[in-house]
Structure formats: C-alpha cells, structure tokens
Amino acid sequence: MKAFADLFQTLDETSKTTLKINALAHYFKHADDKDRIWTIALFSGRRPKRAVTTAQLRAWAAERSGIEPWLFEECYPIVGDLAETISLVLPDASETSQASLTDWLKALAALASEPEEARKTFVLDAWDCLDGTERFLFNKLITGGFRVGVSQKLMTRALAAASGKDEAELAHRLMGDWTPLTTSYHALIEADDPASARSRPYPFYLASGLEGAAHDLGPVVDWHAEWKWDGIRGQVILRAGEVFVWSRGEELVSERFPEFNRLLDVLPEGTVLDGEILGWQDARPMPFAALQKRIGRKSVPTKLLREIPVVIYAYDLLEWRGEDIRAQPFEQRRAALVRALADLPETAPVHLSPEIKASDWNALAKSRSTARENSAEGLMLKRRTSPYLAGRKRGDWWKWKLDPLTIDAVMIYAQSGHGRRANLFTDYTFAVWSGNDLVPFTKAYSGLSDAEFGQITAWVRKNTLQRFGPVRAVAPEHVFEIAFEGIQASTRHKSGVALRFPRMLRWRRDKPVQEANTLDDLKEMLNLYG
DSSP states (O other), rough: OOOHHHHHHHHHOOOOHHHHHHHHHHHHSSOOHHHHHHHHHHHOOOOOOOSSSSHHHHHHHHHTTTTHHHHHHHHHHHHHHHHHHHHHOOOOSOOOOOOOHHHHEEEEEEETSSHHHHHHHHHHHHHHHOOOHHHHHHHHHHOOOOOSSSSHHHHHHHHHHHHHHOHHHHHHHHOOOOOOOTTHIIIIISSSHHHHHHHOOOOOOOOOOSSSSSGOOGGGGGEEEEEEESSSSEEEETTTTTEEETTTTBBBBBGGGGGGGGGGGGGGSEEEEEEEEEEEEEEOOOHHHHHHHHHSSSOOHHHHHSSSSSEEEEEEEEETTTTTOOOOHHHHHHHHHHHHHTOOOTTTTTOOOOOOOOOHHHHHHHHHHGGGGGTEEEEEEEEEOOOOEEEEEEEEEEEEOOOEEEEEEEEEEEOSSSSGGSSSSEEEEEEEETTTEEEEEEEESSSSSHHHHHHHHHHHHHHHEEEETEEEEOOOEEEEEEESSSEEOSSSTTTSSESOOOEEEOTTTTTTTTSOOHHHHHHHHHHOOO
C-alpha cells in the first residue's frame, strides 16, 4: 500500500502531464504484478463496490476519535470530503501495516458478505495501522469514491512507456468486462487471449463540441453531416456466433438488448457496428425517458421488450468480416456500412443513420434548426477523410448541437459544494410560479464563476430562513436562467417534469422574482419537446 500511496502523493502534487506519466511509468515498471493490475483497474474506473455505508463510517470515525457525532457532522462540510475528514479526526496509527494494495483491495471485495460487526472491526483495525495518505486512500476505496487527476488515456500512455506495447493496442486491451479478481497483469497486457478478444470492443471515438462558426471548418463538401441522436452510444459486436453489446461507459449490456441477437441471421461474422441505441416505435425514435426504463435492468421483462423495442442507428463500421477497418477514411467506412445494411429485412433491429445533405453551411444550419422535430439534439459533423481514432481527438468529429432550452427560475434552497468548493454554497434548488406559489422543479450546481458563487454564498448566510441538515431555505429573491437539453414528464417530481442536464446559464440580476417563468411555461415546453 505504501508504494501506491507514494504514487498517489506524487500525482496529487503536480499538474504537469510529463511528471505524471513518468511517475506512473516508474510504478508500472517496478510494482508487483498483482498491484499493477489493481492499479490499472482503479485508474480505468474499475473501483471496488461499496461495502460500508457512509453513515456507518461517520459513526465509527466519531466513536474512534472520541468526538460527538454532531461535531463530526459540522466538520464534514467544512473539509468537503468524507475520506479526508475521517483521516483528519482519527488518532495517529498505533501500528504499521505491511499489506500490499492487492491485499487491501481483495479484503475490501470480500467485506460486503461479512456481518456489520465484522466490517466495523476490519475498518477500525485498518485505521489503526495506516498512516495519513494510506488511510485517506483506504477511506476513498471503501466508499467507492477513488478518483485522481489522471485520465485513462494518460495512464495508458504511461503503461505503454513501461511495457513497450503500442498505446493503441493497450487502449484496446483495456476495454471490456475484465476485473483484477479474474484477470492477471500478464493476461491483460502481455499475453494473447482469444477468448477475451472475442468480446472486446474498440475504444470509442468521441466528438468535441463545436465552439466557433461551422463555416470556419472549411468547405461543406468535406464534411458528412447526420443527426446527433439522443440515445445510448454503443457498439454491437458479432463474433464467434455471439452478439456482444457495449455501452460507451465500457459496460457489457447484451442482456438488456436481446433484440440484437437477431443480427446473427442477417450480418456476417466479424462485424462491429458503432451507433446509437434508441427506443423505436412508429418508425421514429422514442424519447430518451422511455429508453431509461431499460437501462437499469440486468434482464428485461417481455412486457417492456414489447412496449419499448430498440434498434441501433448505425453510423460507423469498425470491423467487417473480421478485419479492423478503423484506419480507413470515414467515407470508405460509410460506403461499406451502406453496402452492409442495404439488403437487410425491415424487421432487423438496425437502421442506417441518414446523411443530412446540404449545398452550403447556411442550408445545413436550416436543417439543424429542425433537429428536435426529428427527435435529435443537433448535428454531428465528421470529416470525410478521418480515420476512427480513440478518445476525444479534436479536429475531425464535431457535435453541432442546438442551443439549449432555457427558463428563468427562482432559487429557493442552497447547499454547500464539495472539495475546493466546500466552503461555498454552490448547489441550488429552483422553482417556478404556480399561481402565487413557488413550485420546485430542478437542481443545478454548475455554470457560474467562482466570484459569483462567492457573492451568493455571502448572501445565503445572511438570508437563510430555515435549515434542514446541510440544506438552507433562502428568501426567494434571485432569478437564474436555467439551461437544459431536454424535458420529460415525471411522477417523481412535484412539478410533474424532469429536466435533462440542467445548469445555470446566468444570474438574472436584472429580472425581478415576479417575472420568473411559470409551471404552465414548463408544461408548454413539455408538450412541444417532451
């Protein structure tokens, strides 16, 4: 654990990419194989499942440190991080642990099946034998909240430097449904594993948001345009007589979409499609809210399969008859995709994402303005000569989204943020008018500058009406313009609506509270765009 703690300390103390890569590469060269595979897992988002609740950790930390629970709860929002708060209030360790990172993570993996008293004993014993940084990391790992300022791409670069393997090959190897409990460092990084390769997806190519004018990209003929669909980005893989469905978050979701097994009858072995999984009814995409009903299920009941059928709107072909064709220009891959889907029966759960053709950028902008009517969020622009790369490489793929929907709302509750914003009120609840009453309808915590958050924090402290734990009810005096990407009906919210990706666009200091929008305005938006 000490070597991993030293690595974490080095990474945490620098913002320089070169120093982070060097530190990681040194670790990967010299660490034990078992610790290396667990480190790769942690830095690629494969954290152990939470075995202890945060309420239990807070209670045990207060008990071990000899302070009252209320005092611990007062410290927590000031520090802004539970793992750090616990580390700071606990007494110094009375022993020294020689256990490795692997030892601790295996113990944590087994902890979930233990009774509460055994879990408590394990945690208290761990706190007694770990130093400051080690204890902080242990707390992060046990809460499932381990994060560090290192992207998977940066970690892959360091791993390439340490192992001598090609970075693109490593990025591909790290994809998929592996865990350190069942996979060794040798099997993942060094050995050829046909069984694993059979189901492995390709690293997804991610588009960047278009920030300038579209015509700055050059002649429109150099670009392929299509709708930006509002579904689940996924890859459908046909290999060895099986179908594997992967989400962009590297989750194997095949069991949730059994419809795609029918593709074995109409597409050849060694086909990998990249596209958008959409609920599909009456020859058009269903709202994302319908698809959400299937996302959280491991298996989908027959009734839901019937009510919310899905298709993949394919927009790229990554592998054809077992050959990786990602290096080919997009235009060639698109032509191959068109040929592959040309003669499929109408009942096949795959459709070709249509090209949006235009003679110039103005004409394309007019098409973009109709995106919501076409159940889309805007346009995707792909350079016709571009290969299929890994990750977010700027220049060849762009998201040209519609401007967000907006509504003016009144702040009625405020809550402290976390981390560096722990001393600021940054998380707000907003309401709109329904007659003479304010009805809460959404929360938002991003979009303002640090200076604005500081001004609002000072105002909240002087204008708190009530406290509900960490939440403060405040005087309804401030209006904010709330931006969001979509709206849907919701039985879980008092307002009857739920917003997609809400954030604060600006603080409307110029607008009196009485002129904020109404619940009827939201319902009209729901009728238009829901």
